[in-house]
Each structure stands twice: as C-alpha cells, then as structure tokens.
Amino acid sequence: MRAAVLKEYGEPLEIEDVDAPEVTPDGAVIELEACGICRSDWHGWQGEWEWMGLKPPLGQILGHEPAGHVIEVGENVTEVSEGDHVAVPFNLGDGTCHECRTGHSNTCENVMPLGFVEPVQGAFAEQMHVPAANHNLVTLPDGVSSTDMAGLGCRFMTAFHGLAHRADVGAGDWLAVHGCGGVGLSAVHIGEALGANVIAVDLTDEKLDKARELGAVETVNAGEVDDVPEAVKDLAGGAASVSVDALGIATTCQNSILSLGNRGQHVQIGLTTQDEQGMVSVPTDAMVLQEIEFIGSLGMPPTRYDEIFRMVQTGKLNPSAVVSETVALDDVSDRLESMTDFGTVGIPVIDEFA
Template sequence: MRAFQFVEWQKPPELREVPVPEPGPGQVLVKVAGAGACHSDLHLMQAPGPAPGDGTTLPFTLGHENAGRVETLGPGVTGFAPGDPVIVYGPWGCGVCANCREGRENYCQTTGGLGGGLGGHDGGMAEYLLVPASRFLIPLGTLDPRQAAPLSDAGLTSYHAVKRSLHLLGPGSIAVVIGAGGLGQMAIQILRALSAATTVVAVDTAADKLEIAKRVGADEALLSGDQAVTRIKDMTRRQGTERFTPAGASGPFGPVR
C-alpha cells in the first residue's frame, strides 16, 4: 500500500510503498477514508530530532486524525464488523496506568498518549491503518468518515476545553471564544450543543473568520481590541466571563500552540 512517511528529521515526508499490516489479537485494520493534516505534523517535520527521552524512531506514517471503515478484525475483537464506519481516537494509552483507568488515555503515564502518526507509530496517511485496540474506535453511524476525520483532534481539542467549563456555563452566562479559526469555530458549535450559555461571543483579528463565527452560532462577533474589551465588560456587567482560547487550549495530544 502507499503511505506518506516521515523518513528523516527536517526533511519532507515521502510517499512510499509499504506492506499492508496484519491485525493481531485485539487489533483492528481500518481502511482509511479520511486523514486530517494537523499543525502538529508541521511542528514534527521542523523539529531537529526527537525530544530528550523520546524514543521516536523513523520512518513512520504520518496522520493522527483518522476515520474510515473496518477492514479486518484481529482475533478476539467483538462489537465491530467489516464495513463499519469508524473514527479513530488519537491518543493511544497503555490502558492500565492510573490515568488510562480513569479514561484519560491522552495523559497516559506510559506512552504519553501519543498514537498513530506521532511518536513513531504508523498513522493514517496511508491506505490502511492498524489500530492497536478496538477501544480506540468510535462508531460513526451515518456521518461521512471523510468529513469526520478532523474531529478526532481538532474537534476533540475544542470539546475538551468546553467540557471543562460546562459547570460554569449555566443559563444567562456568556462564553467568549477568543480566536475564531478552525478550533474556535468548532468550540462555538460545541458550546451551542452542550452548554446552557445564553450568549456566545467570538473575538478575532480577522473579519472573514468572524463572519463564519456568526454563521456557525456566535451571537456577537467582535474585532480584537479595546472596543471588544469594553463591549464584553458591558455585556457581563464587569462580572467576568468564561473563555475558550484556542492558542492556550489543551488538545488530546497536549497543549495547542
């Protein structure tokens, strides 16, 4: 099969021919329908080498935002059948450390929560992806895997940030989303779907992004600056707001920079 692989530090990836992996016990082979390109991929390509203590080995296939259809089930796998549309949860934890047992595999104490496409594990920028355990698969139902793939990181990052503030976003509250790019736009939609916030405000330096923010659910869209600060203070009667800030958000693979 063809795979887009990271072969050498600070060198462009290469499209290479590699064997189709065979799923072992508990593993699932997914035929990839969509693989997102994340800014983390660019950071990785620009790095001079692995971080101290990081055992990343090359080459490996890029792509940690993946969705597709189940191709083959390894021995012992239940709950899925060939052809099922699935999205792949990105952070692959060990499953047995304290964090993993609490359902926080993105903070795995053994693997660091790095999954396919990161840390030396083959990802989904290939025709097939070997998923190490069926618990990393989420059924998609009628959602198109090609459109769903970025939700496994970009969508999950915004969800993670919003989820941590839901207890503060009761009826009558105001949520201010600072940064209305891809993550911010997803955050606005998630706020609308999950929170009881009465008003969602988007703040950005780009007018075109603010236009999109209004279309996806923001009640107000403000250009960043002193006037935006004044407007928000007036709206909240200077009592404070809850903020989702993409530039400082913690995603499934760690802080977003």
C-alpha cells in the same frame, strides 16, 4: 499502500508506497476514508514539541483525525468487527492502566499519541493499525460520512470535552474563544449548542465570519482593538464566565484569563509553540484575587462519544459544519504549508488516498 511520509522537518512530505500494516492480536487495521489535517500535524511536521517528547521521528506517517472502515481484527478483539465504520481518537490508551479503567483514557498512563510516535503510525495513508482496538475504536452512527466525522479524532472532540466535561458552561453564560482555527471554531459551535453566548476572537475577518456562521453572537478582531480582554468584557456586559485559549501562544492564553470575571474559568486547549516551549507567564495576582480557575483539557475519552452522537442525531451539533474543504493525499503538504501563516479556515480533510 500509499502514505505521506515525513522525511525532513518543514519539507514537503513524500508520497511513497510502504508496507501495509499487519494486525496484532489486540489490534485492528482500518482502511482510511477521511483524515483531517490539523495544526498539531503542522507542529509535528515542523519538528516541534520535543519538550513534550512528541517530536515525530523522521520516517513517521503523520495524521491523527481518521475515520474509515475496519478491514481486519486481531484474535483478541471482540468490540469491533470487519466492516464496522469507526473513528479513532488521537490519544490512544492501553485500556488497562488506572486512568483507562476509571474512564480517563485521554490521560492514559501509557498514552500513545497517534501519528507522533513510531509505534503508532498515523493516518496520512490508505491504511493504519490501531492498538488496543477494543478500547480505542469508536463505532460511528449509521448514516454519517467519514469526511463529516474526521474532526472527531481530535479537534471537535477536544473542544467538546473542554466545554462539556472540564468547564462549567451554563445557559446564557458568556463564553470567549480566543483563536478561531479548527478547534476554536469547533468550540464556538459547541458552546452555542450548550447554550452559551459566544464571543469569538481572532486576527482574521474570514475566520470571524465563519465563527458567526457557527453561532458566535459577537466577534473581536484582535488586530483592531487596543485591549482584547477589555473588548470582550465590554461585549459581555461585565466579563466572560468561561474563556478558552484554542491556539496556545502566550498572548491568547493571557488574554483569555484576563477576559474573565470573578470565579471565571480559563480552559487551556491549545498547546504551545516553539516560542513558549510549554512555559507561559500568567496574571497570577488577578487569578488569586478573582478566584479564577485554570483548567487543562486534553482530548476526550472514547466512552463519552455517545454524548456527541446524541446531539448530532437531534440536530444540536453538526461536526461537518467545521469542515472547510476536502483534498487528496497528494495535497497534504500544501495544506500544512498554508498553516504556517494561519492560511486555512476550518478543517481541511483528506478524502482521496489512492
């Protein structure tokens, strides 16, 4: 099969013919029809995240936002069958640990980050293998396309979990989203669907225009104001109730916290870069004096995907609205390179693998 293989950090991925995956007793093989290209892939391509143990080894197949059809299942797999249309969450659980058994498989004690570690090769390929298939595969509703659902592997479901499960977003609340990449734009769309008044913050007018299309009622160009938190507070008529750092740099994290009022909630979705290496100073005194909550949010348990699907079926959510373009497997390196200067808008999705 064809796959895009990491040979050197920061260099174009090599399109190679590699062995197709073999099914294990508890696993399933998926024929890929779509895979999003995520900024997390960019971090792996750059050889970052070694401080989290997520620096992909050379020879790895990246890609962690897949959708496709099951073509083979192991002898112990009972929850999916050949022909099923599925999405694959990036944070694969083992299905047996305490976290998985209590509905928190996104924080599995033996989590396998899809496309970042050798045992789980990623989805920049014609086929991929999914371990613990009974636990990890999500069957998609009838009538949806793999391209439209690709963001459910990471960015869209990550934003949904952060806002719908981890934070307390209520009708009419002011929600600030700092960083309008794929996960930030997803958060804008989801926040609006949950009834919040969304303020989108970014440095790029094109991304802010897209945020308005997806439901933002106000926008802030961070490069055109002296004080981003004060600009957010002015637009909110006081302060934001919930604020999201969807990027992961020190500036957006700090601005997000400082955008909040008393008992506000900061949701950290973006992971840090080589500059921060997991450590960001925060306005501790303000957090104490205002009783601000700092909430971490990672992925989403597959058992809760039906909440997204019900909102899609009733027209409240449209994951395809965040998809910006479709490309071929051969184009993946160009899209990763464009992310170096934040040159993509929305979610690019591979829909041609052969």
